[in-house]
Amino acid sequence: MTNSIIQINSLNKIYSSGLSALKDINLNIKRGELFALLGPNGAGKTTLINIICGIINPTSGQILIDGWDNIKAFREARSLVGLVPQEISTDMFETVLHTVNFSRGLFGKAPAPDYIEQVLCALSLWEKKDNKLLTLSGGMKRRVMIAKALAHEPKILFLDEPTAGVDVELRQDMWNRMKDLKDQGVTIILTTHYIEEAEQMADRIGVIDHGQIIVVDEKEALMKKLGKKQLLLTLQMPMQQLPDSLKGYELELIHDGNEMVYTFNSQQVDTGIAQLLKKLDEADIAFRDMKTSESSLEEIFVNLVKKQ
Amino acid sequence: MNLHAIKAIYFFEMSRTLRTLMQSIASPVLSTSLYFIVFGAAIGSRMGDIDGVSYGEFIIPGLIMLSLLNESISNASFGIYMPKFTGTIYELLSAPINAFEIIIGFVGAATTKSVIIGVLILLTAKLFVDYEVTHPVYMCCFLFLTASSFSLFGFILGIWADSFERLQIVPMMIITPLTFLGGSFYSIKMLPEFWQTLTLFNPVVYLISGFRWSFYGIADVNVGVSLFMILIFKLICLTVIYWIFKKGYRIKE
Ligand SMILES: Nc1ncnc2c1ncn2[C@@H]1O[C@H](COP(=O)(O)OP(=O)(O)OP(=O)(O)O)[C@@H](O)[C@H]1O
Ligand SMILES: [Mg+2]
Numbered sequence: 130m131t132n133s134i135i136q137i138n139s140l141n142k143i144y145s146s147g148l149s150a151l152k153d154i155n156l157n158i159k160r161g162e163l164f165a166l167l168g169p170n171g172a173g174k175t176t177l178i179n180i181i182c183g184i185i186n187p188t189s190g191q192i193l194i195d196g197w198d199n200i201k202a203f204r205e206a207r208s209l210v211g212l213v214p215q216e217i218s219t220d221m222f223e224t225v226l227h228t229v230n231f232s233r234g235l236f237g238k239a240p241a242p243d244y245i246e247q248v249l250c251a252l253s254l255w256e257k258k259d260n261k262l263l264t265l266s267g268g269m270k271r272r273v274m275i276a277k278a279l280a281h282e283p284k285i286l287f288l289d290e291p292t293a294g295v296d297v298e299l300r301q302d303m304w305n306r307m308k309d310l311k312d313q314g315v316t317i318i319l320t321t322h323y324i325e326e327a328e329q330m331a332d333r334i335g336v337i338d339h340g341q342i343i344v345v346d347e348k349e350a351l352m353k354k355l356g357k358k359q360l361l362l363t364l365q366m367p368m369q370q371l372p373d374s375l376k377g378y379e380l381e382l383i384h385d386g387n388e389m390v391y392t393f394n395s396q397q398v399d400t401g402i403a404q405l406l407k408k409l410d411e412a413d414i415a416f417r418d419m420k421t422s423e424s425s426l427e428e429i430f431v432n433l434v435k436k437q
Numbered sequence: 438m439n440l441h442a443i444k445a446i447y448f449f450e451m452s453r454t455l456r457t458l459m460q461s462i463a464s465p466v467l468s469t470s471l472y473f474i475v476f477g478a479a480i481g482s483r484m485g486d487i488d489g490v491s492y493g494e495f496i497i498p499g500l501i502m503l504s505l506l507n508e509s510i511s512n513a514s515f516g517i518y519m520p521k522f523t524g525t526i527y528e529l530l531s532a533p534i535n536a537f538e539i540i541i542g543f544v545g546a547a548t549t550k551s552v553i554i555g556v557l558i559l560l561t562a563k564l565f566v567d568y569e570v571t572h573p574v575y576m577c578c579f580l581f582l583t584a585s586s587f588s589l590f591g592f593i594l595g596i597w598a599d600s601f602e603r604l605q606i607v608p609m610m611i612i613t614p615l616t617f618l619g620g621s622f623y624s625i626k627m628l629p630e631f632w633q634t635l636t637l638f639n640p641v642v643y644l645i646s647g648f649r650w651s652f653y654g655i656a657d658v659n660v661g662v663s664l665f666m667i668l669i670f671k672l673i674c675l676t677v678i679y680w681i682f683k684k685g686y687r688i689k690e
Pocket of ligand 2: 174175176215289
């Protein structure tokens, strides 16, 4: 039993259209972690997940799921995995209970009414169990998709943008469910465009762009390594131009010259703040207020993708 | 073997039928009843016997075949086309099941439905025409073989189709003409010699002829040949399906 529950080795995908969607992906997912995969539209997140789950064939490379090759030992490998796809697709005329039971059967498990009831209750779907899917709201349909993915008690759960188009309350609710699952030992891989979601939930974060993994790291480490701090000064008098004496600093005037932003690296011992304040004093620039802020994951992410 | 999965697919498909009971079962039964009334009772009474069998009796096997082919193809093709269309196929593709199990589930359900419809039409026919089945075992054999072979064919069609039009064009443009020209309503011996020979290239002729033989002991072509032809057709379908799943054709990128 290795520490990695999923091992992806030199994975490539070239679609039949000739588009190279994944380029030499190497990635290990740790047992029991919550891994967030971030990336702009078209980066290759869904492609990667679909290949792991067996929905799309890889062009080359190998994937091991708990040690099982996901093509050669597809039965063992797939039994471990549950998938909530990005697009909601349902059999509109089926009832909730029927479609969830179907999923369990499909994955080779004998019926387990108690377990299914438990899953549906946890997702607040139990009262709706006999409703046809077409009578449910979008958010509820998404929860049905989650129930379907959990129906066979998977050890690994893929959530491809589970909270897209979901209201704040339900999102919070889903985050709690994810935490519960994680506590039960389920490994969760999540893609999202809500950076806040990754920031709140993830143990580790991977960023993918143009089919390549740019960075994979612990969330805290990533924020530390790439996070920049900013000092915001609200000026007494608006300024149009920075004086020459301040040219060497990473300074920027914003809000019609009413505010000045100084960006510095928080990891450095000398942040240069003291020096800067002295220079400002010498240049007779007065300010009313000051505050520092830390860049969010979102900004880190945008910077990373821009650099590519 | 993932028996739970086969069961899940099979009963899911069967429940789709139950949900649409009227259109799945009632409509083919109704439309064949109309054929019996028009051709069997009204027109048939003015027709002479064919090979010693009254016209009303003569058309029963052909009419059942007509429904059986159409139902098998449309049930099976619809069954696999819908998940492709709605996107729920992701679940089939990500489940720990192989092609063989998927086929048993879908084709098994389509075959069951078609056989049920075939039997219902057979019972309905009894209301209009008094007939006897000479070789009931062979009849069941033909019923099952035809239903399962054409369900397989429908399954292929459903995978190949990328629109509802395509889904319907094969039954409409190919199967229905072949059935009508395959001796549903006449014995091919009634045709001029050239057309008789040409007709032998129509595979449906062998189905209808064999099926009719199981009823009345009369046939346009030898029963052995009929059985052989169905088995060949089934084999071709199986080969195509094997190839489809091997290549992931139109299912998997
Ligand atoms: N079936 C397909 N055939 C050809 N190209 C495809 C196919 N599916 C996806 N692509 C392309 O592959 C690239 C990656 O797509 P993918 O869906 O994996 O992106 P994503 O990261 O999930 O994006 P999003 O955030 O929008 O969901 C895109 O350029 C997309 O256009
Ligand atoms: Mg996607």
